[in-house]
Amino acid sequence: MTPPLLRATDVSVAFGRGADRVRAVRGVSLAVEPGESVGIVGESGSGKSTLARVLVGLQRPDEGTVELRGRSVFEGEGAYPGALRRQVQMVFQDPYTSLNPRMSALDAVAESVAFHDRCTRAQARDRALALLGDMGIPPGDAVKKPRLLSGGQRQRVSVARALAAGPSVLVADEPTSAIDQSAQAQLLNLFNRLLRDGLAIVLISHNLAVIRYLSRRVHVMRDGEVVEEGETERIFGAPSHDYTRTLIASIPGREAAGTEVSPQPTTRDGNADRRIDLQAL
Ligand SMILES: Nc1ncnc2c1ncn2[C@@H]1O[C@H](COP(=O)(O)OP(=O)(O)O)[C@@H](O)[C@H]1O
Ligand SMILES: [Mg+2]
Numbered sequence: 001m002t003p004p005l006l007r008a009t010d011v012s013v014a015f016g017r018g019a020d021r022v023r024a025v026r027g028v029s030l031a032v033e034p035g036e037s038v039g040i041v042g043e044s045g046s047g048k049s050t051l052a053r054v055l056v057g058l059q060r061p062d063e064g065t066v067e068l069r070g071r072s073v074f075e076g077e078g079a080y081p082g083a084l085r086r087q088v089q090m091v092f093q094d095p096y097t098s099l100n101p102r103m104s105a106l107d108a109v110a111e112s113v114a115f116h117d118r119c120t121r122a123q124a125r126d127r128a129l130a131l132l133g134d135m136g137i138p139p140g141d142a143v144k145k146p147r148l149l150s151g152g153q154r155q156r157v158s159v160a161r162a163l164a165a166g167p168s169v170l171v172a173d174e175p176t177s178a179i180d181q182s183a184q185a186q187l188l189n190l191f192n193r194l195l196r197d198g199l200a201i202v203l204i205s206h207n208l209a210v211i212r213y214l215s216r217r218v219h220v221m222r223d224g225e226v227v228e229e230g231e232t233e234r235i236f237g238a239p240s241h242d243y244t245r246t247l248i249a250s251i252p253g254r255e256a257a258g259t260e261v262s263p264q265p266t267t268r269d270g271n272a273d274r275r276i277d278l279q280a281l
Contacts, residue, residue, distance in 0.1 A: 003070030004031035005200050006055065006088060006169045011064035012224075013050050024050040026224040027064070030202075032169060037191070037201040039215030039232060041208050041247060047224040048204045052173045055202060056090040068169075086116050089162035093174035095154040099146045105132060105157040106142040112164035131160040135190065152183025156190065169200045176210055188213050209251050212236060220244045 013025040025047040032038045040048050053059035054066060057079025066073045068087055073080050080088065092098040099108055109128035113119065119127070132142045135156040137149075146154050155175060162170060172191070176184040191201055191214055205211050211218050212232050220228040220241065228241040239245045 003067060005033050006066070006068055006202075007031040008051075008055060008066045009064055011051065011054055011061045011066065013047075013054060013059060013061050023224050025054065025061070028219070028221070028224075028226050029064075030219055030226075030229075032200045032202055034168065034198045034200050035195055036217075037195055037203050037215040039211030039218035040202065040204045040221060041206065041211050041218055042221030043206055043247070046221040048206075048221055049173050050224075051221070052090065052171050052202070052204055055169075055171050056088050057085075058090070086165040087167055088169045088171065089165050089167040091155075091158055091162050091170060091172040091175050094178050095151075095158040096146065098158055099154060099161075101146055104143050104145055105137060105149065105153075105160075106139075108146075108157060109142075109160045109164050112161045116165045128160070128164065131163055132157065135160045135163075136186065150183065151179040152186060155179055155183065155187055159187070159190065163194075167199070169202065170194070171202045171204070173204045174206070175203075176205065177207070184210070206247075207251070208236070208247055220247065 007030070009029050011025055011028045012023070015022045015024055028047075028051055030038055030040075040051065042048055050059060054061050057066075057073055060074055060079065068080075068084055071084070073084060073088075075081055103111070106125065106128050109131055110121075110124040113127045113131075114121070114124040117124075129139055129142060133139070137153055137156060137160070141149060141153060146157070149157065155178070159170075176187055179187065188210065191203070195201060195214070201214065203211060203215055208218075215232055217230065218232045218235055219226045220235070220243065222243050228235060228239065228244050235244060236248065239248060
């Protein structure tokens with residue numbers, strides 16, 4: 001049997017020692033396949049970002065393994081040896097901290113293109129302009145520095161920068177939480193398109209409505225553990241864990257688990273221009 005595209009098995013991470021020891025991630029397993037989005041939801045401090053950092057190789061787990069197409073990514077000292085490096089890319093919550101304030105959007109993306117591909121400066125710029133255009137950033141905005149762009153544009157620039165590596169998996173850590181609702185909708189539609197093109201997305205959010213829009217499966221984290229996992233619709237309709245019920249009830253404007261929040265369609269193709277229920281995000 002072919003191994004999953006990206007698989008984490010029994011991953012644990014602890015920080016500090018003695019009385020200060022925090023078990024940030026405890027025995028978490030997940031897998032994602034091309035064209036699929038897996039959601040990770042949980043309140044602040046539940047271990048989502050630590051898990052994300054493990055998946056992209058920024059944090060070595062104390063226990064457990066991460067494999068890309070069956071190959072362990074933490075071999076030797078570093079992570080993601082050689083050609084594996086580009087395969088899994090991260091989009092952070094706050095593009096302000098991940099984008100260099102002195103670099104234009106175009107330069108930031110061109111730098112990533114040039115880092116991952118042998119090409120001339122001109123080729124890197126052309127490729128960057130094309131990627132940015134694809135993310136809805138026209139050339140006139142591409143030459144601007146991050147502070148002159150809107151929050152939504154900045155987030156799409158960091159997606160373009162991640163895509164410049166030519167990844168098979170995107171790990172997006174709270175990508176919508178720092179941007180306004182229409183920018184959120186735009187970003188989610190963009191992710192939807194990337195999924196249709198075969199990218200795999202691990203989508204982290206404290207917002208179940210965002211997860212529900214994109215992810216067919218979801219893992220619910222609490223205190224470092226996965227307390228519930230399965231089909232997003234099943235979990236929305238019939239959460240089996242009290243904590244999940246609390247998360248669902250805390251969606252703004254929702255009283256309890258219900259069917260009003262934009263449901264994940266059965267076929268992704270029918271999803272192209274579907275309107276997003278902004279109230280639910
Ligand atoms: N570098 C670190 N050093 C010490 N504790 C950390 C570090 N990173 C995260 N933690 C702790 O691990 C727990 C999980 O944090 P995090 O993964 O950021 O959760 P989330 O992203 O769900 O908010 C928290 O208690 C946090 O304080
Ligand atoms: Mg976090």
